[in-house]
Structures are given as structure tokens and as C-alpha cells.
Amino acid sequence: MMISRRSLIGSAALAATLPRAAARAAAPGIKLGVLTDMSGTYSAETGKGSLTCTQQAVSEFMAAHPGFAVEVISADHQNKPDVGATLARQWFDRDGVDVIVDVPTSSVALAVNTVVKEKNKVFLVSGAATPDLTGKQCSPNTLHWTYDTYMLGRSTGEAMVKSGGDTWYFITADYVFGHDLQDSTTLFIKQGGGKVLGASAYPFPATTDFSSYLVRAKASGAKVIGLANAGTDTQNCVKQAHEFDIVSGQTRLAALLMVITDVHALTLQASHGLVLTESFYWDLNDRTRAFTKRVLAKMPNGFYPNMIQAGCYSATLHYLKAAAAMGAAAAKASGAAVVERMKKMPVEDDVFGATTIRDDGRHLVPAYLFQVKTPAESKGPWDYYTLVATTSGAEAAPPVASEHCALIKS
Amino acid sequence: MVMIFGVPAPLLLGQILLGLINGAFYAMLSLGLAVIFGMLNIINFAHGALFMTGAFVAWMLLHYAGIGFYPALVLVPLIVGALGVLLERTIIAPLYKIDPIYGLLLTFGVALVIEGLFRNGYGSAGLPYEIPASLSGGAQLGFMFLPTYRGFVVLAAAIVCFATWVTIEKTRLGATLRAATENALLVRAFGVNVPRMITFTFAGGVALAGFAGVLAAPIYTVNPDMGENFIIVVFAVVVIGGMGSILGSIVTGFALGVIQGLTSVFYPEGANMVIFLVMAFVLLVLPRGLFGKVA
Numbered sequence: 001m002m003i004s005r006r007s008l009i010g011s012a013a014l015a016a017t018l019p020r021a022a023a024r025a026a027a028p029g030i031k032l033g034v035l036t037d038m039s040g041t042y043s044a045e046t047g048k049g050s051l052t053c054t055q056q057a058v059s060e061f062m063a064a065h066p067g068f069a070v071e072v073i074s075a076d077h078q079n080k081p082d083v084g085a086t087l088a089r090q091w092f093d094r095d096g097v098d099v100i101v102d103v104p105t106s107s108v109a110l111a112v113n114t115v116v117k118e119k120n121k122v123f124l125v126s127g128a129a130t131p132d133l134t135g136k137q138c139s140p141n142t143l144h145w146t147y148d149t150y151m152l153g154r155s156t157g158e159a160m161v162k163s164g165g166d167t168w169y170f171i172t173a174d175y176v177f178g179h180d181l182q183d184s185t186t187l188f189i190k191q192g193g194g195k196v197l198g199a200s201a202y203p204f205p206a207t208t209d210f211s212s213y214l215v216r217a218k219a220s221g222a223k224v225i226g227l228a229n230a231g232t233d234t235q236n237c238v239k240q241a242h243e244f245d246i247v248s249g250q251t252r253l254a255a256l257l258m259v260i261t262d263v264h265a266l267t268l269q270a271s272h273g274l275v276l277t278e279s280f281y282w283d284l285n286d287r288t289r290a291f292t293k294r295v296l297a298k299m300p301n302g303f304y305p306n307m308i309q310a311g312c313y314s315a316t317l318h319y320l321k322a323a324a325a326m327g328a329a330a331a332k333a334s335g336a337a338v339v340e341r342m343k344k345m346p347v348e349d350d351v352f353g354a355t356t357i358r359d360d361g362r363h364l365v366p367a368y369l370f371q372v373k374t375p376a377e378s379k380g381p382w383d384y385y386t387l388v389a390t391t392s393g394a395e396a397a398p399p400v401a402s403e404h405c406a407l408i409k410s
Numbered sequence: 411m412v413m414i415f416g417v418p419a420p421l422l423l424g425q426i427l428l429g430l431i432n433g434a435f436y437a438m439l440s441l442g443l444a445v446i447f448g449m450l451n452i453i454n455f456a457h458g459a460l461f462m463t464g465a466f467v468a469w470m471l472l473h474y475a476g477i478g479f480y481p482a483l484v485l486v487p488l489i490v491g492a493l494g495v496l497l498e499r500t501i502i503a504p505l506y507k508i509d510p511i512y513g514l515l516l517t518f519g520v521a522l523v524i525e526g527l528f529r530n531g532y533g534s535a536g537l538p539y540e541i542p543a544s545l546s547g548g549a550q551l552g553f554m555f556l557p558t559y560r561g562f563v564v565l566a567a568a569i570v571c572f573a574t575w576v577t578i579e580k581t582r583l584g585a586t587l588r589a590a591t592e593n594a595l596l597v598r599a600f601g602v603n604v605p606r607m608i609t610f611t612f613a614g615g616v617a618l619a620g621f622a623g624v625l626a627a628p629i630y631t632v633n634p635d636m637g638e639n640f641i642i643v644v645f646a647v648v649v650i651g652g653m654g655s656i657l658g659s660i661v662t663g664f665a666l667g668v669i670q671g672l673t674s675v676f677y678p679e680g681a682n683m684v685i686f687l688v689m690a691f692v693l694l695v696l697p698r699g700l701f702g703k704v705a
Contacts, residue, residue: 039529039634040635041635043533044533047533048533174679200674200678201678201679202678202679202681203679203681203682203683207639207681207682208630208636208639209432209629209630211428211431211560212424212425212428212429212671212674212675212681213674213678215421215424215425215428215554216421216425216674216675216678219418219420219421219424232536232631232633235536235631236536236630236631239538239631240629243541243548243557243559243560243629244548244554244555244557245548245555245557265536265537265538265631266538267538270538300533301533
């Protein structure tokens with residue numbers, strides 16, 4: 001029998017991979033599901049970018065822990081709570097998913113929150129903003145990672161009132177997020193001695209023309225028009241406010257949830273001068289720049305990551321560290337146990353630096369108040385923000401509500 | 411300050427004007443739909459998607475070829491119209507002889523495909539399209555600030571709507587067209603190429619959507635969902651005006667824009683609902699719509 005040297009080497013190489021492949025199949029893998037808005041109002045701010053950042057965390061982690069198997073899948077919840085809850089159930093019951101990541105749109109996140117708790121899995125929230133996730137609806141399986149409406153209201157709202165914007169009119173997306181954002185901001189307006197003159201709640205997500213709400217807000221005589229919305233809704237509001245000369249005289253706009261992706265879509269021409277709050281900016285320090293450099297080539301359309309997408313990276317990385325410390329089998333067995341472990345471990349990554357997690361599940365990250373640069377001030381691609389103020393992680397989070405959250409032992 | 415129903419008069423006047431601007435889009439879109447339905451008996455669910463295509467083509471012309479807004483006002487309807495010819499010849503024409511419901515399903519599918527393609531290619535974040543410099547700025551009317559561009563939109567829409575109405579109701583071409591829908595066989599016997607006429611009618615209808623798309627591009631961010639947001643309202647407009655009625659869709663389009671504007675003063679949450687309330691009411695009282703012809 002003739003055995004050529006080449007085939008001998010080939011089969012030896014094949015044999016060498018066999019035991020490893022077998023070991024890999026035996027180890028129970030962790031499966032992450034990025035449940036996000038892939039096609040709607042919030043898809044540019046979350047969507048594929050959130051998926052890319054989650055995958056980045058996984059690939060960095062797997063490079064450091066070669067024996068650990070992790071898989072990432074994703075789905076589009078279309079901003080519909082029923083679709084989100086059904087997908088979550090399918091993922092847990094049929095597809096063996098252990099962790100759900102991101103989930104923008106507060107109404108969807110609240111629906112998913114219930115399913116995750118029921119199935120004892122893990123919920124890493126980056127995209128949703130409602131503080132209820134660590135308040136009334138707090139859960140031993142859920143961590144709220146990146147921001148909430150309280151943080152936005154405190155950082156942006158307080159700053160506007162301090163600089164003389166003491167009368168407000170809100171244009172509000174008519175669902176849980178919009179109302180939460182309006183309520184949180186109202187709290188700080190009143191604390192600062194300001195007044196809310198009125199609000200228009202518009203139908204979400206079917207509104208594209210905001211001119212009638214803007215004209216009405218202007219007619220109210222309020223000094224600040226608070227945009228309690230996000231995504232393309234906010235973009236349209238800013239654009240149309242310029243068109244109708246709303247931002248003139250004493251009237252200013254406050255975009256209460258705006259991320260760098262929105263600024264990019266609007267262009268600096270239309271958005272310069274706006275103040276906004278994010279907990280992450282790519283050009284904040286060496287570590288944020290390093291993270292952005294690593295992930296940028298993989299980001300959809302070459303867009304720089306915003307706080308929500310970067311938050312998916314940070315949350316996923318911390319989860320994987322906890323799961324590796326416990327062992328994959330233990331991590332799969334109980335979501336609440338991993339979350340408990342995550343709360344005890346110090347959080348450390350390039351996105352948020354060194355941070356901690358509170359007992360109610362709120363990850364404490366500093367809130368940065370930025371002002372959008374003018375086209376002349378901007379020195380390069382995505383050089384959009386000037387840092388104005390910083391609120392510490394503890395101050396940017398809502399007070400621990402022991403009467404609301406059962407996780408807090410009073 | 412003068413008050414009307416407890417609302418300051420300037421605010422009310424402002425909303426009526428804004429309503430007219432929105433109404434201009436409703437009118438242009440429902441007009442195209444009415445032309446296609448009236449002449450071809452096809453319920454074109456892809457109309458919103460073609461409107462969105464118009465906005466995207468305008469953006470592409472500017473972005474890839476440096477062709478500005480005014481040439482786009484002519485080029486885009488031609489391009490979208492050509493797309494209409496392609497659609498009509500390849501997939502819609504074979505459905506004329508069967509139940510209109512198939513046309514509806516087909517065009518609905520076409521809409522999903524077109525939207526999916528743009529979403530895949532350009533994402534769903536809005537693409538910016540600047541208002542042309544010559545139309546930027548605006549005028550202080552006393553009760554509100556009217557951006558020049560919005561005024562231009564109302565004017566352009568009114569002209570296009572009027573021209574379409576004249577073409578169909580008052581010209582020889584329109585007369586032949588209407589005759590062809592009544593009795594295609596007889597008109598063919600007079601030597602008129604009816605299939606070609608139908609193709610061009612379809613193209614004309616969707617070209618109107620493309621034209622509206624160009625006008626909409628500077629107002630709304632150009633995004634794949636912009637048609638979807640309009641199309642349901644526009645269908646309601648067509649139903650209220652009377653299926654297939656040209657004049658009905660123009661008048662109803664502007665009128666519903668105003669009603670919607672007024673609703674957003676008194677009860678903003680109901681702004682999107684009011685159109686469907688009107689539709690339900692009209693259907694109960696006048697099942698053929700306001701301008702529908704009695705069969």
C-alpha cells in the first residue's frame with residue numbers, strides 16, 4: 001500500500017485536531033442573544049452596532065479563554081413588546097439562549113424582563129431607558145447597564161435650568177419611555193425652581209412630522225423645548241425646529257436622549273450647540289479610543305459606537321468574566337446566580353473604566369454632559385463633542401427605592 | 411389676544427397652515443393612487459415604497475452625481491416612472507384579468523421588497539437632504555414663521571394636482587384614457603394602443619409618488635420607513651374621497667391635512683386617529699366616499 005508523505009502529514013494534522021474538537025463539543029457553551037431594533041426608529045442607535053459590540057466582547061474574551069465556547073445570535077423585536085416577549089421565550093425554550101443583551105425600547109424591555117425572570121436567565125439591558133427596570137420591576141436576573149431616564153433628566157435637565165432655561169414645554173413620545181423621560185426631567189426642573197408649561201404626547205412610532213407640536217411649543221412661550229424622545233424622532237424634531245425658526249430668541253432645544261449616531265445623521269450644521277448626555281464617548285480618554293479603534297472596522301457603515309452599543313460590549317464582557325469564574329455549567333444553570341456574582345465582582349473595561357453594580361441591578365456609570373461642536377470646531381471625523389460637566393455614577397442613578405424593589409433589604 | 415374655542419387664534423391659524431402642508435403630500439400621493447385605481451383597477455400598495463424610492467433617488471442623484479434639487483424634480487419622476495413601467499410590464503399586467511385582491515397582495519409584497527432593499531443598503535437611520543439654498547429661510551407671517559420651502563411644497567403640489575386633473579378630465583388624451591377604462595375593446599377598435607396607454611398611466615401615477623418623494627426629502631430624513639408612515643393615511647384619504655375620484659382625492663387630501671392639524675391643537679394624542687374616525691363616519695354615511703360616482 002502506498003501512502004504518500006503528504007497524505008500522511010495531512011491525516012496526522014487531522015488527528016491532532018480530533019481530541020480538541022471533541023473536548024469542545026463536550027463543554028456546554030454560553031449562548032447570548034442580542035434582541036434589538038434592527039429596522040425601526042432606533043435601529044441606527046442600537047441594531048447591528050449593538051450586535052457588533054457584543055461580538056467584539058465575545059471574540060476578545062474567547063481569545064483570552066480559548067477553552068470557553070460562546071455563541072451570539074440576534075433578532076429584531078420591531079419595537080413591539082409582544083414580539084420581544086415571544087422571541088425571548090423561543091430563545092430560552094427552544095434555542096438554549098442564556099443571556100439577552102441590549103433590548104432598546106422600554107416597553108419591550110419590560111416585557112422581556114418578566115420572561116427572563118420567569119426562566120431564571122440573564123438580562124443585560126443597555127438600550128432601554130426606563131428606571132423601572134431597577135425600581136418597580138427590578139429583578140434578580142436583570143442588570144441595567146448604560147443609562148436611564150433619571151440620568152438623562154438629571155444631567156441634561158439640571159444643566160439647562162442652571163443656565164437660565166427655567167420654563168419648559170415637552171414633546172413626548174407617547175409610551176412608557178417618553179413619559180418616564182418627561183417625568184424624570186420634570187423632577188429636576190422643579191428642584192431647580194423651574195416650571196413645566198405644557199406637553200404634547202405624540203403617537204409613537206408613526207409620527208414623522210413634528211411641526212405642529214413644535215409650533216405649539218413655541219407658542220407656549222417656554223424657554224426650553226424638551227424632546228422626550230429618541231432616534232429618528234429626535235432627528236426630525238431638531239431638523240424641523242431649525243426649519244420653522246423655533247430656536248430663536250429665548251427658545252432652546254433640549255434633546256433629552258440623543259447619541260452620537262443622531263448627531264452624525266443630523267450633521268453638525270443642524271445640531272451644533274445642542275447639549276446632550278451620554279455615558280460613553282469614543283474620544284473621552286485613551287481607553288475609549290483604544291476600544292473604538294478595535295471595533296470600528298466591524299461597525300455597520302463605519303459608524304462610531306455610541307453609549308448603548310459600547311454598553312453592550314461592557315456588559316457582555318463582565319458577564320463572560322463572571323460565567324468563566326463560576327464555570328459554564330453553573331452559569332447556565334442559574335441566571336440569578338451569575339447576576340449575583342457579577343454584582344460582587346469589580347467591573348473593569350475600556351468603555352466605562354472601573355465601575356460597580358448596585359444591589360438593585362443598576363450599573364453605576366458617570367454621566368457626561370456634552371455640547372455638540374460647530375462645524376468649525378470639529379477637527380476630524382466624528383469629532384463632535386465638547387465635555388461640559390460630569391455627574392458621578394452614584395449621583396446619576398436614581399435613589400435606591402427600597403419600597404419599590406424587593407431586592408433591597410431595608 | 412383673540413381666542414377661538416379657548417385656543418389663541420395665531421396658534422389655530424398656524425396649525426391650519428401646517429395642515430395644508432401635510433395635506434399637500436396626502437393629496438399628491440392619493441392622487442397617484444386614485445389615477446392608478448380609477449384607470450387600472452389596481453390597488454397599488456407599493457405607492458408608499460415608490461414615494462420613498464423617489465426620496466432616495468433624489469438623495470442618490472445629489473450624493474453620487476452632484477445633481478441638485480431642481481433637476482431632481484424632473485429626473486426623479488422620470489426614473490420612478492420608468493421603474494413603474496418595468497413593474498407594470500413584468501409583474502402587474504398579468505394580473506389584470508383576475509380578482510383585484512391579487513394585485514393588492516402583489517404590490518404589498520413589492521413594497522416590502524423595495525423597503526427591505528433600501529434598509530439593507532442604507533440602514534434605517536435617516537439620510538440628510540438639505541433644503542436648496544434658494545428656498546431656505548422663511549417669512550414671519552405674524553401668527554407663525556413659514557419656511558419658504560414649505561410654502562413651495564404647497565404651491566408645487568397644488569400645481570401638479572391641478573395639471574393632473576386637467577389632463578384627465580379636460581384633454582383629449584384624458585378622454586381616450588377614460589374611454590379605455592369604460593370599454594377597452596371598443597377603444598382598441600379605433601386603433602388606440604390600450605395596453606401601452608395603461609402602462610403609461612401606471613407610470614404617471616407612480617411618477618407622482620416619485621415627485622412627492624423629492625419634495626419630502628428635505629422635510630423628513632430620507633429613510634426606508636417614510637413611505638410606510640404615509641401610505642395608510644393616504645389610503646384612508648382615497649377611501650374618503652371616493653375610490654378612483656381624481657378631484658375627490660385632491661380635495662380630501664388637503665382637507666384631511668387641515669383636520670389633522672386642528673386635532674393636534676385640541677387633542678395631540680388623537681392626531682393620527684382622527685383620519686380613521688372620519689373614514690369610518692364617511693363610510694357609514696356615504697359608502698362610496700365624498701366624491702365617489704354612483705355605479
